[in-house]
Amino acid sequence: MGTGKRGLLTAAVTVVCAVTVLAAPGTAFASPTPTPTASPGASPSPSPTPTLPPNKDLEKVRERLDDLYHDAAVATDEYNAAEEKADKQSAEIVELAKKIVKGQKKLDGLKDRAGAAARAQYRSGGLPDEAKLLLSDDPGQFLDGAGRVLQGQRATKDLITEMTRTQADLRQYAKDASAQWDKLEANRKAKAAAKKKIEKQIAAAEQLEDRLKKQEKKKLAELEQRAALKAQTAWLDTGILDEIKGKSSEQGKKAIEFATHQIGKPYVWGAEGPDSYDCSGLTSQAWANAGHPIPRTSQEQWKRLGHVEVKDMRPGDLIIYFDDASHVGMYVGDGAIIHAPRPGRTVTLAGAGSMPILGVVRPDA
Known part of the structure; x- marks a missing residue:
């Protein structure tokens, strides 16, 4: 050779x-350049510690x-x-x-x-060969x-x-x-x-x-629930639920069934199951399980999936939240969603209007 x-x-x-190593989950990467060391006598920069309000x-x-x-x-x-x-x-x-x-x-x-x-x-x-022919x-x-x-x-x-x-x-x-x-x-x-x-x-x-006492943590959880309920009530008071009459598609039913079976599993950022999920990991896996793959992130789901009016949404559709499309939940009917909320929480049912709605997308539009 x-x-x-x-x-x-x-x-x-x-x-x-090399690609196999790079693609392997949990792979640790070495820094491409040496990490500068502090000069003698220099004190390290302390990590910012969050302070409680007055x-x-x-x-x-x-x-x-x-x-x-x-x-x-x-x-x-x-x-x-x-x-x-x-x-x-x-x-x-x-x-x-x-x-x-x-x-x-x-x-x-x-x-x-x-x-x-x-x-x-x-x-x-x-x-x-030309010479041979001439002869x-x-x-x-x-x-x-x-x-x-x-x-x-x-x-x-x-x-x-x-x-x-x-x-x-x-x-x-x-x-x-x-x-x-x-x-x-x-x-x-x-x-x-x-x-x-x-x-x-x-x-x-x-x-x-961690800086809160036990009773303060309990009170904080009540405040969170109260804020979510207030937002949900305001959303329902618009009469929107009377307008939402869409029926789920067959693929939508499969996606809902998958998402429902994940209730109780912990939120872990970057996770796509089967033991834990982040918000878009849950919705993307639910629709993949239904035979209709969709983009991985909530922002890409918002950009690339078909948009529908809130009043026209049906179970299985995805509700995108916040102006920057940073959160997503799956509408399951009766004014509710299934979503993976945040670290420290589990996949759960919540009010569809409990967070600021950016819009609705339909994976199988």
Whole structure:
């Protein structure tokens, strides 16, 4: 095997192995550059500690927690989007690696054919077929030979053309693989940044809650329930429920059935089941189980799925919440949704109007 072939095959195998490692869940990545160390005597920057509002105003605590968990939800969508892109790019790199291996084998075969033709000419004394024809005394043999010469010329031309095209394809595959690798690295960094942001927001929220006494935590939970009920009541008071009369599609029924069976499982950011979910992990898996895959993140679900008016929604549709489309729940009828709320909570039923509604999307529109 020649050096060039070994190099391409080794590169292709290395790409496949590396992508497999990059795509593996839970893989830890080394920092691309050494982490700077603090100079002697310098004190490390302390992590910001969330402070309780004056007099421990629990309503302000609730609002602060809402903000922290909302920011964590936005970062979770960023993380999920980066992960989805990285998975796609990993798959594309693997396919390109396969094409490189296949193209190299094809090129080797073409070179073997070219070598065989050269050896045949050498065995005939190196005399071109045209010269042999001129020296022939047999007109019939001359005409037969002339046809073979033309065929040979065309075959040689086709062989050279095919070799050139195959070499160009290999160069393009290598270029495409390099570009996809750069994108994969960029999305790896985006995932790492989003993960850091999520963990920071959740840690701040947990620290804030940990500073509350038992009775204060109980009161805080009551405030959360009261705020959700107030929002739901205001939504129902508009009379919207009288207008919502849509019937679920067959796929919608399957999606609802799947989501219902997940009730009680914990929220974990970035999770897509089967033991835990984040908000869009639940909705995307429910519809995938119904045989209709949809985008992974709530923001992409809002962008790419068909929009319907709230009054026209039907069970199985997805309600997108907040102006930045950072949360999603599945409408199940009677003014209720199933959703994965936030860290520390489980998949549950809730009022469809308990959060600010951005709009409704229909996966099987």
